[in-house]
Amino acid sequence: MDFRSDNVTGAHPKVLEALVAANRDAVSSYGEDPISERVTRKLQAIFETDCAVFPVATGTAANVLALSSMTPPWGAIFCHEVSHIAVDECGAPEFFTGGAKLVTLGGKGGKIAAAEIEARGGSGKGVVHHVQPAAVSITQATEFGAVYRQEEIAAVGAACKRHGLRYHMDGARFANALVTLNRSPADLTWRAGVEALSFGATKNGALGVEAVILFDKTLTPEFELRRKRGGHLFSKMRYLSAQLEAYLEGDLWLANARHANAMAKRLAEGLARLPGSQLEYEVEANEIFVRLPEPAVAGLEREGFRFYRWDGAQLLRLVAAWNTPAAAVDAFLAAAKRLLAANAA
Secondary structure (H helix, E strand, O other), X not given: OXXXXXXXXXXXXXXXXXXXXXXXXXXXXXXXXXXXXXHHHHHHHHHOOOOEEEEEOOHHHHHHHHHHHHOOOOXXXXXXXXXXXXXXXXXXXXXXXXXXXXXXXXXXXXOOOHHHHHHHOOOOOOOOOOOEEEEEEEEOOOOOOOOOOHHHHHHHHHHHHHHOOEEEEEEOOHHHHHHHHOOOOOOOOHHHOOOEEXXXXXXXXXXXXXXXXXXXXXXXXXXXXXXXXXXOOOOOOHHHHHHHHHHHHHHHHHHHHHHHHHHHHHHHHHHHOOOOOEEOOOOOOOXXXXXXXXXXXXXXXXXXXXXXXXXXXXXXXXXXXOOOOHHHHHHHHHHHHHHHHHHHO
């Protein structure tokens, strides 16, 4: 009954089995092992292009190593004001870039509109007194659970191209967005202009691994050096790659995301039917934001349900995961219904 995050869940059994299997033999280090090679080929097939693939341990590492390879110290990175890189990475983007500035933009549901990039993308360019526009980072799905459609990604990509900006996607929940849209991974990334993707796995069934996928391979030499300098070139890379191989095998990553999204939809539809409950955003992936009266919120907390109070108020964030049981969703709905009825009495 823990809906705080998809980070609170364990790893899928197949991922753990893959780690045990990877532990049996001696292999070459630093990513020159057969498992890492297979993962690269698999992701190249999934994305239908000759991309470079770099497993790292955390989403923060994936984001900041990618962005630092795209942005000089005097550069500006345009991102949403609630994006993970702006709010939840403790200055890591600024640190790893050597001082680049995050320029935050607004936008409904955590999404940046192409018009914002058109309006701001050339600001200060060539003026020695100002940071130089360098990159754009979008989040798929966003921190509010919204999903960028292909045409929206492509519109931002076109604006980036017109202004000479690099284009990064934080895909911590890329799988959840992908199954919602039912489009190809290629359509939602490089075909729409994305040059680097932080490909999430930890939130969706892995033990602890993400992959940086560089669709523009000219970024590779600098990225390799920054990964080493930043402490994310694992000597025993096979243990990261083994997780990714199991995650991708048989489309486990998509099955996990479909389950998480289905549980979120079940929860959202149930909440929408309850008098006194108000959904804040349309539920498009696996996150739900809902407003409930304080007595109902406090009652849910007393009964052992766990969730985040967004901004410390009666706006709750509930996240469904790859292994969220339907029984937990139904228990939350039953408790909420009972508590809301008592509050209305």
